[in-house]
Each structure stands twice: as C-alpha cells, then as structure tokens.
Amino acid sequence: MKTKKIVILGAGYGGLMTATRLQKAIGVNEAEIVLVNKNDYHYETTWLHEASAGTLHHDRVRYDIRSVIDSHKVGFIQDSVVEVKTSEKLVILENGEISYDYLVIALGGESETFGIQGLKEYAFSISNVNSARQIRGHIEYQFATYQTEVEKKDERLTIVVGGAGFTGIEFLGELANRIPELCKEYDVDFQKVRLICVEAAPTALPGFDPELVSYAVSHLEKKGVEFKIGTAIKECTPDGIIVAKGENETEEIKAGTVVWAAGVRGNAVIEKSGIEAMRGRVKVQPDLRAPGHDDIFVIGDSSLVINEEINRPYPPTAQIAMQQGEIVAKNLVSLIRNNPHLETFKPDIKGTVCSLGEDDAIGVVYGKKLVGTKASIMKKVIDNRALLMIGGPSLVLKKGKFKLL
C-alpha cells in the first residue's frame, strides 16, 4: 500500500499547529507530510499591530518555520498557493504543483472591505509582516516630511483607524504610546497629531463586556484617541476618508494615513477552488472537514464554526485556529491508520484579552474580568503560550515577551 500524502497549506497558527502535532504523533514512514507556505517564516498575526505601530520590531513577531518542524517527517515548500483542483487532488502553486491524499487548508483570512470604494487602493491593512513594516514606514515618513514643507499640512499627522474591533483597538493602543516618541523623533508638536477611530457599529469592541469597553475607550481617549462610533466610512480617497453624517450628508476627514482594521473574510483560494463558502469561509463539519470533501480539512480564519449558544459564528482567533490544528492532527492520524472515528471540534475559550498598549489591557479570563496591569500581564502570558504550544520552551525563550511589568 502506498504511503499517504498529507499536504498542509499555510504555516499560520492552525497550519503550524497541525504540522508540529502531526510530526510528534506519527512515525517517519507512516505518512508523507508536506507543509507549503509563502514565506520561510511564521509570523504572529496577533502581534502585527505592534510591528505596524513601530512598538515591536517585525523580526520579533516572526520565526523560521524550519526551527519548529522536524525535517525528517515534514517536508517544506516555500511557494504561494494559486488553486486547489479538488477533483484531481492537486494543489496548483505559483511555481509548481503538488498532489495530496489529505489536504489541510489553513491559508488564513483576507481583509474584508465590504465594497467600500478606495479602501483597497488607499488604505493600509495590518495583514502580514510586509504590510506591518510598510505601515510603520509610512507613518514615520509622514512625520519626517511634515517638517520639510514650508506650508505645513497638519493632515499628514492624522491617522485614521477604520474599525474599533479587536485589531483596531489594539493598534490604537500601540499608536497612542508610539506617537509621543514620534513627536520627539521628528520635532513635531503633539497637539498637531490626531488619532481617529471610525466604527460603523453602535459600540467599540462589539461582543465585549460593556464595562470593559467603556474602560478601553476612556483610557484610549485620555491618551488622545478620538472615537467616531456609529459612523460609517463611505469612501477612502488619496486625501483621507469620507464618512456618513446624519441621513444624507457626508463629511471629509483628511488624513495622511488610513489603516483599515475592520473585517476578515476567508482566503480567495477557497472560492477559486470551488469549495462551498460564505465570504470565503467554509462552514466546516464537526470533524473540521469541508462539506462534500472528505479529504479536505479547513481551519483557521477560512473556517466558520457556529457558537450554538448564541447561534452566531465564533470570531476567527489564533486560539481557535490552534485548537483546530490539534484536532486535525488527531483526525489525520486516525485517517492514515484507517481508524474511522474522527474527533469533533469544540472550542474551549479560555479567555480573551484586548491590549491597550504595552502597559494596559482589558479582558475576560476564565470568566473573570480584568483591566490594567493584570490584564496586560495575562495578554503576554497568552502571547507566550502560542509560542510554547507550537515551538516548545526554546521558542518561548527566543521570541517570548518577558517585560511583564
């Protein structure tokens, strides 16, 4: 009997967890495992807002994939996925193709712009190491340019963050800490800088405990963030954004930098491959396989899992992606060992902490509400936990966050 070939697409939280759990669980000759990823590094998506604001160097948010995979058991291909030809059990890559017996699609999400004009062209999004580095560079360049111009354009110093969800709020927290440093670095008057958060929903951090939300908003406001809640962005232009104002009116907010942090959809490869999905997200079966595709697992931001208590999808998080990776690894072991019993995925939400910068946060951990330093320490513990689960203690020592207080 031919050795089965397992192909894992993507080395984010879900894909890398699948690969590292799988390499522990099976013997060298039990299956052929191939991991495909665009870069030769994994990055911490949940830390990208720090690299984008410039409060953490981007090399601190990534590590070499080869440092956590066992090359005797897992082959690595650095390439981009173009499409999956499901009927031929074939993955088309930019520079080749690869066949599979079992496929894990863990390609991550993409920014969802909800059809708002100009966002793709003129707004940045906190998507990966490259874009984070670019946002940091762009903001610095605006500050650097301000003082060179005879006629000062104050809008250069305005940063609009679209979305007061998790990413938006965490990015604002970092920016609020970074701005005073930038002002000093570039001889800019702090009073000239504006940090504006625009959110269409009637509240910041929808779904979060209202008491915690109010803590977050007031603490960020004290650091200079202006919130425009219940305000929809109508259009993004080279000069800033246009927002709705009342019934029929609009207002222009000029801004040198617009960062869109308000939506995640599934990966375009899903739809291109003809796998049934809603906004690119596959409503997976309890064992995390795609409906109608018993050889394909979908996990992470491209998967959709319903929280039956409230009959709404769980928000895509690193926590869920990693837990899915663990289950998929187990289920793949079962499949290659011809064990018909596959495990069912059930998220175990230990807690959610939203950072408000280096020194402040809000969160719910094991049902307990936390704010300030305590929450901030918990956030770093959670960040380190992801490293521990994928790369073990040595990775925590190399890339962990230890400035706890």
Add this chain to the structure above:
Amino acid sequence: MKTKKIVILGAGYGGLMTATRLQKAIGVNEAEIVLVNKNDYHYETTWLHEASAGTLHHDRVRYDIRSVIDSHKVGFIQDSVVEVKTSEKLVILENGEISYDYLVIALGGESETFGIQGLKEYAFSISNVNSARQIRGHIEYQFATYQTEVEKKDERLTIVVGGAGFTGIEFLGELANRIPELCKEYDVDFQKVRLICVEAAPTALPGFDPELVSYAVSHLEKKGVEFKIGTAIKECTPDGIIVAKGENETEEIKAGTVVWAAGVRGNAVIEKSGIEAMRGRVKVQPDLRAPGHDDIFVIGDSSLVINEEINRPYPPTAQIAMQQGEIVAKNLVSLIRNNPHLETFKPDIKGTVCSLGEDDAIGVVYGKKLVGTKASIMKKVIDNRALLMIGGPSLVLKKGKFKLL
C-alpha cells in the same frame, strides 16, 4: 554713547563661530549681540549625508544653540529671516523685525538646480536635519513597500545621486554601507538594489588629486555603486531621471529615490535684500564686508572668496566658514572699539578629507595624500575639531565621533 547692536543671522559654522568668539572677546556691556536662527539647534552640515543615509541618527548631528552661547552676552531669537532692509539697518523676520548697527549674514547656502526641470519638485536635497530625516525615511519606505506589492517594481530600489562632488561621494559611501542593512531589515535581495551616481563633469570629485579620485571611485564601485560620469541630467520626473546620451538622444533611468547633491548657491535673502551677488554669493572685501555695505559682513556659503593661486573661488566649506567667523569676530571687536584697523581674511586650508563611509576615506592633509583607515580617522578628527572650536571639550565629549577604528 549708545551701545552698538550686533546682529548675527544664522547659527551654522560661520555664525556660531562669530557668536562664540565674540562672547569671549568682549565685556557684557560693550555691545548688544543678538543671534537669529530658524531652529533652536545648530547642525553639522558636513555630517548630514550620514543622517540622510541612516548611518548616524539625526540627533547626533545637532546640538542646542543655547548650550554654546553665553546668555549674558548673546541674545537668541528663533525665527526665519525674510529680508534685510539695508538702508534702514533693519532685518525683517517672519514674526518681527530687528534693527542693527553691525550685521553678520551667515545664512548658509541653498541647493542650486541649474534650471534642471523637475529637480525642485521630485528630487531630495541634503540640506538640513529635516530633509536628511526625510531622505532616510523615504528610502526606508521604498524598501518597506517593495515587498508588499504583488508586481515587484525594482526601480523602487534604485537610488540616483545627482553629482559626484564632495556631498554626493560622501553620501554614496554611507549608502553603500547602509544598503546591506536595509536589505536584511526588509527582506530585499541585494542584487535588486541599484546605486547610481550621475555626474555631468568629466570626472568625479573635480579638483581632487586624480589618484585619490580613482581610489574613491573603484572602492565605491566594489561596494556596488554605478558611476555615470560625463552624463548630464536633463530632467527629473516622478519616475526617475532623464539623462543625455550622445548628441541628441536621451535615456530614462527609473528610480524611486533621486537625491540632488550637485550644487550650492548663496542664500535667497541676499538677492532679496539687494546686496550685490553672483548666484546669491557675495564677493566680499578682504575684511569680509559686503561691497558698499560697511556695516554688513557676509560669511560662509553665501560669501565668495577667490583663490588667487588658481583665480577661482574657494569651494564653500565648513573650514572656511569657521575661519571667517573668527576674523569677523575680531573685526567686530575693532569696530565697536573704534579701532580702524580690520583684519584681512586669508583661508588656511589645512586639508580636505572626503569620507567613503564609516571605514574608508581619501584626503590631503597638510599636503600629504591619505587613503583608507588613516584618512577615515583624520576625517573624524576634523569632525571633532569643529565641535571643539565652537563648543569646547564638553561638546566634543557629548557629540564627538570616537569610533575611530
């Protein structure tokens, strides 16, 4: 008898040397001295190429003016000079005006674009702390953006330096050292980067010893610089430059960054004030006063002093500006003490060293040719000497260059 009022415009090498020598030479009540400068800091013009390349932080190239002037003897006004009304003995500032009995114009030079189209709009110039910081930021932003684009634009990684004079060559030396660091920082392939120097004259560093010039060019070429000598820039565009090729043809060189480092003219205030000048530079009398204005001294980049040995003007340098400042301070003391004898300025060229980066240089010092490490050490000694002459040993300790080897 009313106390005489001496106004010094500009706190560059010449102006600050005048002020610091003057405050040592005269008593508190002998004259009123006022120093006017746009910024509250002095910057080392001759180090700006390092800040522009990103090899030295811009805070290392500047220091607080108040740290070197004696506030009991010299008043400081932070403002920009608009015009001098010579007949009224009045200086018009952006936010006020100030009368004088004796005036020292030490406002520095401006970039000379020789009427080349587009240079003002699309090229950067290494003029001051603000522009240096912007050049550094711009280049970093090009590297940061490169990796975010699906279709790679290699021209983002092309830097054109217009001019192979002193500033152009020193900037190229720093860039050649900085580029490998930038490639690492932004995951960019070194082979994709181009550093191009375009010079209209038939040689790099015209006026320098040919043997030293050839050392400089070959050492920079080894580090990846491409020289286009005897090539005139015809136009600068948003996409790069257009150069002459043969008799009637032109060639486009696409480049994300164009830095113009090829010419200095006098300050626009000179011409605006109706003082006789050539390209904004005043051919001063032997005692450094402007012809026809016995109450106005002009020093530094806005002054023109002929080297009678070769019947050509001395190139404007920090060395000459500082020596002029010393003479002007002496002559001002004579004038306020009603001593009719004014000293004559005679440049004492101790040496000229052109840096090729942190670790390499060429130069002639006391008539001796130097290359490599020896020249590089001499360069730093010269840099420290400027600090010593203006601010004494404490300034050298604070801002000096000590990484001699």
